[in-house]
Amino acid sequence: MRVLRFLKILSVFVTYGLDEFVFAHPSATAARSLTRRLLFWRRFDAPRAIRLRRALETLGPIFVKFGQALSTRRDLIPLDIADELARLQDQVPPFPGEQSKAMLEEIYRKPLDQVFASFDMTPVASASVAQVHFAVLQNGQEAAVKILRPDVDRAIARDVALLYTMARLLERLFSEARRLRPVEVVAEFEKHLHDELDLMVEASNASQLRRNFSDRRLLIIPEVFWDYCDTRVMVMERMKGTPISQVDVLRSKGVDIPKLARDGVEIFFTQVFRDGFFHADMHPGNIQVADDGRYVGLDFGIIGTLNARDKNYLAQNFLAFFRRDYHRVATAHIEAGWVPSDTRADEFESAIRAVCEPIFDKPLREISFGKVLLRLFQVSRRFNMVIQPQLVMLQKTLLNVEGLGRDLDPDLDLWKTAKPFLERWMSEQVGWRGLVRAIRQEGGQWVTLAPELPRLVHRALSEHVEQGGLRQEIQALRAQQHSLQRWLTGVLVLLGLLVGMALAVAFLFLQSGY
Numbered sequence: 079m080r081v082l083r084f085l086k087i088l089s090v091f092v093t094y095g096l097d098e099f100v101f102a103h104p105s106a107t108a109a110r111s112l113t114r115r116l117l118f119w120r121r122f123d124a125p126r127a128i129r130l131r132r133a134l135e136t137l138g139p140i141f142v143k144f145g146q147a148l149s150t151r152r153d154l155i156p157l158d159i160a161d162e163l164a165r166l167q168d169q170v171p172p173f174p175g176e177q178s179k180a181m182l183e184e185i186y187r188k189p190l191d192q193v194f195a196s197f198d199m200t201p202v203a204s205a206s207v208a209q210v211h212f213a214v215l216q217n218g219q220e221a222a223v224k225i226l227r228p229d230v231d232r233a234i235a236r237d238v239a240l241l242y243t244m245a246r247l248l249e250r251l252f253s254e255a256r257r258l259r260p261v262e263v264v265a266e267f268e269k270h271l272h273d274e275l276d277l278m279v280e281a282s283n284a285s286q287l288r289r290n291f292s293d294r295r296l297l298i299i300p301e302v303f304w305d306y307c308d309t310r311v312m313v314m315e316r317m318k319g320t321p322i323s324q325v326d327v328l329r330s331k332g333v334d335i336p337k338l339a340r341d342g343v344e345i346f347f348t349q350v351f352r353d354g355f356f357h358a359d360m361h362p363g364n365i366q367v368a369d370d371g372r373y374v375g376l377d378f379g380i381i382g383t384l385n386a387r388d389k390n391y392l393a394q395n396f397l398a399f400f401r402r403d404y405h406r407v408a409t410a411h412i413e414a415g416w417v418p419s420d421t422r423a424d425e426f427e428s429a430i431r432a433v434c435e436p437i438f439d440k441p442l443r444e445i446s447f448g449k450v451l452l453r454l455f456q457v458s459r460r461f462n463m464v465i466q467p468q469l470v471m472l473q474k475t476l477l478n479v480e481g482l483g484r485d486l487d488p489d490l491d492l493w494k495t496a497k498p499f500l501e502r503w504m505s506e507q508v509g510w511r512g513l514v515r516a517i518r519q520e521g522g523q524w525v526t527l528a529p530e531l532p533r534l535v536h537r538a539l540s541e542h543v544e545q546g547g548l549r550q551e552i553q554a555l556r557a558q559q560h561s562l563q564r565w566l567t568g569v570l571v572l573l574g575l576l577v578g579m580a581l582a583v584a585f586l587f588l589q590s591g592y
Contacts, residue, residue, distance in 0.1 A: 095129055148267075231275055343492060
């Protein structure tokens with residue numbers, strides 16, 4: 079079967095002229111000429127990017143999803159290809175409702191009418207790995223039931239194995255292909271697929287997002303009905319809204335469209351900088367709008383995460399860039415470890431300025447935030463920047479959010495909307511509020527650790543002094559001591575401020591004669 083599948087892929091490869099990608103390098107001129115002579119009957123009117131997209135569609139849903147994943151790696155592939163692959167639709171023919179019923183009865187080990195009060199056999203949405211049916215629970219609660227496609231794990235394993243084979247072959251045969259790191263791209267694609275094939279992971283993602291936006295002021299996330307969930311099925315609250323792409327319908331319902339665009343930006347930056355946990359697949363098919371103008375999130379299979387270090391340096395980069403402080407952009411990249419530590423900051427600064435300065439010839443509202451990140455990635459690659467997967471995911475999501483916002487409101491000034499949020503977040507991180515938060519978060523740990531330091535030091539020295547580990551232990555001890563000193567200094571400063579405020583209040587009372 080694998081051989082037949084490989085022959086099918088090869089046939090599509092030839093039919094759509096994808097050999098053009100393989101023999102694109104100047105060193106492959108002879109092979110390219112020979113291929114054209116052997117396949118002289120082929121005529122291609124469509125550009126290469128369109129042919130690639132059509133080939134992936136022909137090969138089926140797994141290759142479609144691979145094309146979608148590849149479209150996010152704008153740091154690795156040409157922009158014309160990335161733009162075309164981004165057009166791939168995540169809609170495939172549904173499998174019969176009877177199969178859905180059989181799978182659910184196998185999972186629940188009881189007849190379907192004992193699980194749900196009613197179940198719509200006709201799916202309302204069908205994607206490459208799952209489809210969705212509407213149902214009503216026994217308590218009368220309306221629900222959406224997401225079910226994995228039958229044997230989708232086997233089909234994916236088969237096609238991913240072939241993708242690995244093709245990627246390794248390209249790396250061995252062509253130096254240009256090695257620069258694009260096809261094996262790493264396939265590995266990243268496989269990781270995302272693995273998460274999407276476990277619907278308990280998606281359910282937990284939805285639950286976390288719902289908890290993060292528990293006030294439901296801007297964003298509504300469906301409740302997960304955990305008693306009905308399994309690795310192959312996810313049951314959640316049925317959401318009712320209007321697709322965000324139907325702007326005329328939203329306007330007719332009285333939704334404030336410019337506010338909707340601004341709210342989308344706020345939701346994104348809240349997820350990124352407050353939570354470090356963001357919905358990373360925010361295309362129009364996954365977003366609806368309630369009649370009161372709030373966003374409704376759907377499909378939580380792809381989630382991006384950022385740690386505190388990433389959030390801090392991202393905020394510094396954004397603020398420095400829009401202040402044209404390219405030196406700070408360069409040093410932030412070096413401090414974050416995104417480029418090698420021996421990179422010359424002045425050379426990096428000059429390269430960033432040469433690429434980014436022309437952007438400021440345009441009004442700020444016309445500047446694409448996503449393209450800013452893309453340009454920074456492109457120039458950083460020249461300085462051996464190691465592309466961070468979480469940053470690529472962020473850039474892809476930012477492009478989606480920006481596109482959605484400007485589809486709603488062409489005059490949306492993304493920077494004007496985002497800047498106050500970023501400045502407030504930075505002040506909370508590095509100002510006195512940041513000090514109070516750090517004391518609150520770390521103080522208890524240091525109070526517990528401080529009395530144990532002598533015993534820990536003695537044990538560490540005993541275990542490692544004979545193994546050449548003395549220097550490392552001393553360095554670690556000094557780091558702990560410095561951290562403890564910083565914490566104690568912070569506490570003393572805070573106490574000093576409180577005492578000073580108390581004395582000032584007492585003095586004012588005395589002066590007033592009370």
